[in-house]
Amino acid sequence: MATIRELARLCGVSxxxxxxxxxxxxxxxxxxxxxxxxxxxxxxxxxxxSARTLATKKSFMxxxxxxxxxRRPGWRHPFFQEILIGLKTALSGREYHLLxxxxxxxxxxxxxxxxxxxxxxxHNLDGVVMIDSGTWDPSLRRLSESGVPCVSLDRPVExxxxxxxxxxxxxxARLAVRHLHERGRRAIATITGPAHTRPGAERLRGYxxxxxxxxxxxxxxxxxxxxxxxxxxxxxxxxxxxxxERPDAVFxxxxxxxxxxxxAIGEAGLKxxxxxxxxxxxDIEVAALVPPGLTTVAQDKAGFGTAxxxxxxxxxxxxDAPPPRILPTTLVVRGSSTPPL
Amino acid sequence: MATIRELARLCGVSxxxxxxxxxxxxxxxxxxxxxxxxxxxxxxxxxxxSARTLATKKSFMxxxxxxxxxRRPGWRHPFFQEILIGLKTALSGREYHLLxxxxxxxxxxxxxxxxxxxxxxxHNLDGVVMIDSGTWDPSLRRLSESGVPCVSLDRPVExxxxxxxxxxxxxxARLAVRHLHERGRRAIATITGPAHTRPGAERLRGYxxxxxxxxxxxxxxxxxxxxxxxxxxxxxxxxxxxxxERPDAVFxxxxxxxxxxxxAIGEAGLKxxxxxxxxxxxDIEVAALVPPGLTTVAQDKAGFGTAxxxxxxxxxxxxDAPPPRILPTTLVVRGSSTPPL
DNA sequence: CGGTTACATGAAACCGGTTACAGCGAGATG
DNA sequence: CATCTCGCTGTAACCGGTTTCATGTAACCG
Numbered sequence: 001m002a003t004i005r006e007l008a009r010l011c012g013v014s015x016x017x018x019x020x021x022x023x024x025x026x027x028x029x030x031x032x033x034x035x036x037x038x039x040x041x042x043x044x045x046x047x048x049x050s051a052r053t054l055a056t057k058k059s060f061m062x063x064x065x066x067x068x069x070x071r072r073p074g075w076r077h078p079f080f081q082e083i084l085i086g087l088k089t090a091l092s093g094r095e096y097h098l099l100x101x102x103x104x105x106x107x108x109x110x111x112x113x114x115x116x117x118x119x120x121x122x123h124n125l126d127g128v129v130m131i132d133s134g135t136w137d138p139s140l141r142r143l144s145e146s147g148v149p150c151v152s153l154d155r156p157v158e159x160x161x162x163x164x165x166x167x168x169x170x171x172x173a174r175l176a177v178r179h180l181h182e183r184g185r186r187a188i189a190t191i192t193g194p195a196h197t198r199p200g201a202e203r204l205r206g207y208x209x210x211x212x213x214x215x216x217x218x219x220x221x222x223x224x225x226x227x228x229x230x231x232x233x234x235x236x237x238x239x240x241x242x243x244x245e246r247p248d249a250v251f252x253x254x255x256x257x258x259x260x261x262x263x264a265i266g267e268a269g270l271k272x273x274x275x276x277x278x279x280x281x282x283d284i285e286v287a288a289l290v291p292p293g294l295t296t297v298a299q300d301k302a303g304f305g306t307a308x309x310x311x312x313x314x315x316x317x318x319x320d321a322p323p324p325r326i327l328p329t330t331l332v333v334r335g336s337s338t339p340p341l
Numbered sequence: 342m343a344t345i346r347e348l349a350r351l352c353g354v355s356x357x358x359x360x361x362x363x364x365x366x367x368x369x370x371x372x373x374x375x376x377x378x379x380x381x382x383x384x385x386x387x388x389x390x391s392a393r394t395l396a397t398k399k400s401f402m403x404x405x406x407x408x409x410x411x412r413r414p415g416w417r418h419p420f421f422q423e424i425l426i427g428l429k430t431a432l433s434g435r436e437y438h439l440l441x442x443x444x445x446x447x448x449x450x451x452x453x454x455x456x457x458x459x460x461x462x463x464h465n466l467d468g469v470v471m472i473d474s475g476t477w478d479p480s481l482r483r484l485s486e487s488g489v490p491c492v493s494l495d496r497p498v499e500x501x502x503x504x505x506x507x508x509x510x511x512x513x514a515r516l517a518v519r520h521l522h523e524r525g526r527r528a529i530a531t532i533t534g535p536a537h538t539r540p541g542a543e544r545l546r547g548y549x550x551x552x553x554x555x556x557x558x559x560x561x562x563x564x565x566x567x568x569x570x571x572x573x574x575x576x577x578x579x580x581x582x583x584x585x586e587r588p589d590a591v592f593x594x595x596x597x598x599x600x601x602x603x604x605a606i607g608e609a610g611l612k613x614x615x616x617x618x619x620x621x622x623x624d625i626e627v628a629a630l631v632p633p634g635l636t637t638v639a640q641d642k643a644g645f646g647t648a649x650x651x652x653x654x655x656x657x658x659x660x661d662a663p664p665p666r667i668l669p670t671t672l673v674v675r676g677s678s679t680p681p682l
Numbered sequence: 683c684g685g686t687t688a689c690a691t692g693a694a695a696c697c698g699g700t701t702a703c704a705g706c707g708a709g710a711t712g
Numbered sequence: 713c714a715t716c717t718c719g720c721t722g723t724a725a726c727c728g729g730t731t732t733c734a735t736g737t738a739a740c741c742g
Contacts, residue, residue: 001462003728014692019730029690049463050400051728053391054697061440068426080422085409088441097460098441099402100429119438121342122390230630259630266632286627289571289600291607344698355722360700370720392698395727 002045010043011036022047059124061097062312065116065140066131068102077131078255078282079301083153086305087129094313099125114139120148127312129153132197149315151308155198156324163321165307169199169281172297172329173206174213176251176279179295179331181214183339185249185277189222191236191261193253200228203253203281222247226257233257237264248276249337255280255287255296262290262336278336292335300327343386351384352377363388400465402438403653406457406481407472409443418472419596419623420642424494427646428470435654440466455480461489468653470494473538490656492649496539497665504662506648510540510622513638513670514547515554517592517620520636520672522555524680526590526618530563532577532602534594541569544594544622563588567598574598578605589617590678596621596628596637603631603677619677633676641668 008015013032020028021036028036039045053059064087066080077083088098101116117139120128127149130140144150144162152164180188190207193200204223211218221243226232233252237260240247252258258280265272272278272292280287283298307325315321349356354373361369362377369377380386394400405428407421418424429439442457458480461469468490471481485491485503493505521529531548534541545564552559562584567573574593578601581588593599599621606613613619613633621628624639648666656662 001728004730005728015729016693016731017691020691023730027690032690046459046463048395048465048728050391050394050465051697052730054389054395054699054728055730057697059391064441068430084441088443089409092443092456097464100405100425100439100441102429102433115433118387122387123438124389124391263632286630289627290631291604342698345700346698356699357701357723358721361721364700368720373720389698392727393700395698395729396700398727 001048002043004045004047007036007040007043007045011039053124057124059126060095061099061123061125062091062127062129062316063099063101063116063120063123063125064129064131065101065103077153078284079299079304080131082301083131083304083308086302087309088305090306090309091313094309096126096309096313099123101128117143126316127151129308129312130155149312149321151312151315153304153308160321161315163311163315163324165304165311165325165327166198167299167304167327168329169202170206170209172281172299172331173203173251173253174210175329175331176281176297177207177210177214179333180249180251180277180279180337181210181216183249183277183337186216187222187245187247188216188249188251189219189224189240189247191224191226191233191240191250191252191257193226193228193257195225197228200253207251207253221245226253228254228257230256230260233260234264235260237261238268241265241268241270246276250276250278252278252280255282255284255294258294258296258336259286259290262294272336273338277338279331280336283332287332288334292338295334295337296332297329298332299329303327342389343384345386345388348377348381348384348386352380394465398465400467401436402440402464402466403432403468403470403657404440404442404457404461404464404466405470405472406442406444418494419625420640420645421472423642424472424645424649427643428650429646431647431650432654435650437467437650437654440464442469458484467657468492470649470653471496490653490662492652492656494645494649501662502656504652504656504665506645506652506666506668507539508640508668509670510543511547511550513622513640513672514544514592514594515551516670516672517622517638518548518551518555520674520678521590521592521618521620522551522557524590524618524678527557528563528586528588529557529590529592530560530565530581530588531592532565532567532574532581532594532598534567534569534598536566538569541594548592548594562586567594569595569598571597571601574601575605576601578602579609582606582609582611587617591617591619593619593621596623596625596635599635599637599677600627600631603635613677614679618679620672621677624673628673629675633679636675636678637673638670639673640670644668 004015004018008018017028018036021033025033091098101119103116120143130152132154140150144159147161150162154166155164157164177188192204195201224236224239226236250261252261258278261278262272265276270276280294280296283296287294287296311322345356345359349359358369359377362374366374432439442460444457461484471491471493473495481491485500488502491503495507496505498505518529533545536542565577565580567577591602593602599619602619603613606617611617621635621637624637628635628637652663
């Protein structure tokens with residue numbers, strides 16, 4: 001493997017000059033620069049990132065922390081994949097790499113929870129992006145306080161080196177309710193996410209806000225808490241159907257739950273949208289596939305990754321934590337909310 | 342940040358000894374070792390991986406190469422996420438980290454295709470896992486020939502430092518056909534994947550083998566090529582329905598296509614499974630969600646990641662490339678293939 | 683023409699580990 | 713008692729970059 005000294009020797013210059021060619025091109029004489037670049041290409045010189053990191057303490061890598069515990073939401077975030085690709089693409093464009101870090105699944109005994117924090121320090125990671133792992137983890141807090149830029153997805157965080165990206169959950173929920181209202185529905189129920197999650201709480205708030213704005217009565221029996229998963233949606237819908245008065249529409253705060261609800265409605269011998277209209281949230285792939293097509297509030301999936309990348313890089317470059325980024329949501333209308341003929 | 346010399350000074354030993362405590366514990370006196378470990382814990386010493394990599398040329402990182410081009414299959418591999426989690430978990434357990442590398446989406450001009458190869462060299466990556474990116478990429482070949490262990494998923498590769506992991510595609514296809522036969526179907530058609538992909542070709546072969554084994558006639562009009570995507574499955578199914586004789590069952594070589602087929606059947610006013618039974622392949626999430634539930638050939642999703650991790654690590658440790666790993670497939674029976682009442 | 687300034691470069695220390703080699707003391711051996 | 717062996721440890725070079733500081737040269741100025 002060609003080293004910088006070798007390249008320098010071939011060009012008859014010092015290693016320092018070669019280094020400058022790559023990091024500070026403008027300070028070196030144009031002629032020398034060209035020659036160095038040409039020779040570098042010829043011999044296939046590539047700077048060794050470890051050496052560079054060792055010297056500069058910048059690794060040009062950011063960690064993606066996500067939760068590999070199957071019981072927790074991280075790895076099955078509704079569009080993990082889209083976030084990942086958005087993040088990766090945006091980071092690549094800024095010359096950063098992405099290192100995968102997990103908050104569980106590590107073997108080590110006692111302080112396993114901190115494994116990813118140790119990785120950040122050992123590898124000189126320049127920043128961290130975290131996919132909602134349940135809590136604003138104390139280790140992460142310490143990390144951020146120690147100056148490592150942190151961006152969290154869907155979970156508020158604080159600190160001068162930390163910010164977060166999330167969707168306009170409340171706005172999206174309002175959109176959904178308004179849409180159902182416009183389609184003539186009045187008895188609008190909701191299946192919420194867990195109250196302790198940010199998106200869960202926000203979507204409920206949006207639902208409530210819009211209901212009052214429209215002058216629709218608030219009925220406690222029309223608000224049932226789900227868990228963001230299929231089975232939870234199914235169970236919640238059954239509870240709604242057992243109530244004295246049946247809703248003619250349900251805003252379900254997550255598409256996966258909505259599919260569960262769809263099934264429960266079918267099992268009860270009712271039809272969507274004729275008997276009950278449904279609007280979900282997320283716009284996951286299934287939404288378009290499951291008959292009759294699920295009307296849903298779409299999140300800007302790629303935007304998550306892009307926004308996170310922007311935020312983390314700007315902090316890496318010395319900026320203060322930018323304000324939280326709230327991504328707009330849009331309504332995608334499909335069969336589950338068409339007016340009954 | 343604590344360095345090894347600092348720790349050494351505190352313990353009254355040389356840096357070499359400290360280094361040995363971490364890399365070769367058995368050669369250092371038990372008493373000294375304990376003291377070093379204790380002190381290390383106290384001051385929160387963590388070895389600097391860049392320095393270590395620089396000195397040893399081993400980074401304990403492997404690259405995951407995948408295709409971020411939306412038009413190509415890599416990033417939407419039917420269970421990218423499960424592979425990723427399996428891989429990550431298995432690698433973590435072996436003290437390796439995972440660096441994300443993309444084959445497109447990079448900005449640089451001319452030789453953009455090689456961006457990930459350069460990353461491998463710059464970062465001293467110990468190995469590479471590649472999610473089917475269409476072709477057995479010449480850059481990857483060179484990489485493998487230069488001694489970097491490579492594991493490919495769903496695509497055969499060759500070389501003493503390269504191997505691959507795939508499902509028993511042919512076996513799974515046979516399973517599907519046999520199942521349909523057992524359920525009394527005789528006019529069994531198939532919608533295949535693209536012929537140039539390995540899984541596409543293998544599944545077709547399995548279908549053909551089992552058809553002849555069962556003594557069922559081979560009818561060319563019962564074999565239609567799809568593209569693994571929803572729309573392709575939809576179109577292929579329509580062509581099957583337009584044929585003179587209608588099949589009473591279809592083996593669809595991918596669940597996403599199967600969902601498209603399901604839809605096409607519904608649009609034609611026919612019913613699954615009454616008129617046509619369907620068996621898919623992959624067992625993606627939707628398969629369980631879409632009514633009436635899609636019978637499908639399940640792949641061992643987590644197994645992909647685990648097997649890849651095992652293979653790459655064993656090669657990193659000096660072993661020759663292990664033989665290709667063929668993961669078993671199993672049939673998951675759901676509503677789409679129940680016998681007509 | 684002497685003195686300043688700007689520009690381009692080189693020498694050498696440094697980043698934080700690893701490791702080949704040498705050395706030392708204690709116990710074993712002849 | 714001299715020597716050998718073994719177990720343990722230290723010295724110092726090395727990995728491949730970056731960066732501070734000094735230096736040399738040419739241009740510029742009064």
